[in-house]
Amino acid sequence: MAVMGLETLVAACGPVGLSTGVSKLLTLLVTIQAAALASFGGGPNFDPKYFVDIPLRFSVNETARAFDALPRSQNNTIEPRELDQFVKEYFNPPGSDLIPSTPKDFNPNPPNFLPRVQNLSARSWALQIHGLWLELTRKVSPSVAKEPNLHTLVPLSHPVVVPGARFREVYYWDSYWVIKGLLVSGMLDTATGVVENLMELVEKYGFVPNGARIYYENRSQPPLLSMMIRAVYGKTHDQTLLKRAMPVLLKEYAFWTSEPHEVRVRDKYGEEHRLSRFWANWNTPRPESFTIDLNVTQGMNKTRQAQLYHDIATAAESGWDFSSRWMEDQQNLRTLRTSMIIPADLNAYLFQMEKNIEYFAKVLGNQTIETRFASAAKDRQRAIQRIHWSRKKGQWFDAWLSPTRCSLSKSDNRTVIYEWKQNQLTYASNFIPLWAGVLPKGDMRKEKVIEALNRSGLVQPAGIATSLRNTGQQWDFPNAWAPVVDMIIEGLDASGFARGKLMAKEIARNWLRSNYVAFEQVGKMIEKYDATSCGKIGGGGEYNPQTGFGWSNGVVLSLLQKYGWPAAEPFLCPEFS
Structure with missing residues (x-):
């Protein structure tokens, strides 16, 4: 694989960021990623994400000039030793812009910890898992906020709890189960900080990005912020949290219930319904998997490539990246159709969000919002049962939209109503509406x-x-x-x-x-x-x-x-x- 220069890369794949500074930084990093693949070769130990997580030591322009000055071979590749030396000289290691942080509420032997676990092996193991919060808790370095054009990391005010290994940053839906564990560990302050960080992201972007990196700004993940807030509120009963959260949740809700996420369909009785789908704002290779995505789309024309890049990023928004669930040909990743599928689990999560906002509004005495979201939840519940539910098979199936067959709404001749059919294949997601209380x-x-x-x-x-x-x-x-x-x-x-x-x-x-x-x-x-x-x-x-x-x-x-x-x-x- 020959190395593309910065200008060639942009011309071939379009801008890869959301602002000029971000675009230049990510373009540089994915170019180095491609150069590393060409120089070192692929294989199971090559991780393209490494090259978009490395913080710059010098400006983007200075680093780009040094990269362009590296000697190339006849096939335009860089000698591995030269590239390795360049990366060491011009970049800090990935994760170095996160500082180890000991949570103030961590207790190695928390009081009343798992009182029903009497088996000694189970108890010892649980305490070891409890101890892992020390390894996974970080603070974002102040340098990230001071010099944002040197980092792909997003600054956050509170300590973060990361998934681990290559996932060095906060991830959205992961955080719900992290919070569940933190609450078992008696780490209420840390759990609250996780929620506060996610609310900051909504205030900044209008939604919670997939993860706290600038290259994730094009998509979200399954919307479970309201569940996290409810879990923390269940421990504190602090209405201050709910007052702080309400405008944030309304903003996130608007993201998921407006176009292009929201679509309209008609059930077999002719009744129109609003439901939501995953939809990434992206149609180029994902920066964190740039070389992988390029390989997947080899041989396609530009239009088909752009659509597949969009559906790849949309599958990443679903959290299920990747699965036959999103493919027309279940063995072929090139047949992803994620953005033309109404997922049963996503709409279950949104039903849950509506019920949580209704509950929070009731606690706060806001009858207007309570009434609005009680009605919204009832409408979505009806839609889920009409579109996703199979009485014969006792589960909820995804609905696949027809890309070519649609009509206009009877009440609004500018609104598109899609035709659809259930994809009656078995996935664990078919049973998530049971958890959501549909x-x-x-x-x-x-x-x-x-x-x-x-x-x-x-x-x-x-x-x-x-x-x-x-x-x-x-x-x-x-x-x-x-x-x-x-x-x-x-x-x-x-x-x-x-x-x-x-x-x-x-x-x-x-x-x-x-x-x-x-x-x-x-x-x-x-x-x-x-x-x-x-x-x-x-x-x-x-x-x-x-x-x-x-x-x-x-x-x-x-x-x-x-x-x-x-x-x-x-x-x-x-x-x-």
Whole structure:
């Protein structure tokens, strides 16, 4: 792969930032990323994200001049030793603009910690996981705010809790499970700081970006900020937090419920509904995966490339990057159609947001907002049941929009109404509306959902697989991810039906055992696991499995708090006992 110069790169792929300074910085960094791939070669240890996380030691212009002056071979590549020396001279290591920070509310032996965990092995492990908050807590260096054109990191006021490994910055939906774990650990101030940081991002951008890097400014992630606020408020009952949060949540809600995120569809009875989709504001290669995205689109014309880049970034906004869930040809990443899909889980999250805002408004005595969001939640609940729900199959399916078949609204001849069809394939996301409370208390349809999940093939000996198809993508079989497992466990437990509660407990115990066995084997918590075998680590995707790991830690702590573990019961999987 020949190295493109800065001007050639911009001409080929368009601007890669949201402002002049950002564009120049990211353009420089992705050019160096491409040069590194050409010089060092690819392979499992090449991580393109490394090259967009490195802070500059000198100005962008000075660094670019030095890069352009590096000697090239006949095929326009840079000798590896020269490039390595250049990076060491002109950049600081990735993550060096984050400062280790000991949380003030961390206690190595917190009082009343997991009182129901009596098994000594489980208790020792839980304390080790609790101790990982020390490794994952950072402060953003003051230099980031003082010299923003030298960093891709976004400045934040409060200490941050990162997922771990290559994920050196705050991520949006990860933070919900981080907060759940922090609250089990008695770290209320740190959890509140996490929420405050995310609210700052909404105030700055109008939404929470995928992560706290400038190259994530083009997209968000599953909107769980209201759930984080509710979790913290549940511990403090501090109305000051709700007053601070209300305008922030209204701003975020507007982001998700306006075009292009919001679309309109008509059900089989002719009734029109508003629902939302994922939609990244991007149609070029992702800077953090620039060389990967270029490779995926090789041979396509410019129009098709731009559409695929858009759908790749949109899949990243979904959190499920990547999965056969978004592909027309389930084995082919080049057939992503993410932006033309109405996801069942996204609309469940938005229903949840509407109910939370309604609740917060009630607490604050704001009847106008309370009434508005009670109505909005009722409308979305109806839409979810009309568009996503399958009475026959007892689950909620994504709706695929037709890119060519649409009509105008009967009430507004300027509004497009899309035709759609359910994608009746089995994914773990089909069951997330149960967790979000889309079905009211006592609704007998919950029994159908429990039975459908039980028969789905997703429930495996060591967790819940995201799908039934093994494509090599990380959000497909056999991988199981902590947030999805947690939501399904919580949904089953809250169903009100004995069978659901029993399933929830069994899944939780299998998940805890598998996480523990993996930890004993490799000495680390992992971002994803293999649902088919106890203690097996997940794989696939565009990077190596990562350790740390924020949301895995949070789910383990919250499940141990919920279910405990008897002293006499072995903590190993049956095959290891």
